[in-house]
Amino acid sequence: MTYEAFLDEITTLLTEIYDLDDEAAIKLVVDAQANDYFVAHDDHEAMRTIEQAKKEAVALFEARQNKAQTQSRQQLRARHKKP
Template identity: 70%
Template sequence: MTYEEFLDEVTTLLTELYDMADEAAIKLVMEAQAADHFVTHDDLPELRTFAQAKQEAIALYDARRNKQQTQQKQQQRLHQQRVQKKR
């Protein structure tokens, strides 16, 4: 498949596997692309398979979820620090 078809497949899988809105899935793939996540896929056609697209969709979703969890934990710590300072 072409590079564009591969990115479309990753996007489609994000919506199907994780019930993401189309806009959110597109944004996630575009951000990954901007961060050069897919450079090797562009260079190596053998990486543009349906199986690889599924692996990439899972990896992108997991990375997004981990980032969100980290941000939540950081905000909780900041909140706790502020509460302790007020005491």
């Protein structure tokens, strides 16, 4: 599968598995791409499979969730700090 088709598959899986809207799924994939997350996939066609796309969709979504939880905890700590 082409690199572009691989990214499209990940985006589609994010919308199907996690019920993200198209805009959120595209942003997640574009941000990951901007951070060089998919460099190896671009270089090695063998990494561009449906199975790998599923793994990457899960990894991207979980990373997003972990980031949101971390930010939430940091905000709570900041609110509870005494001046």
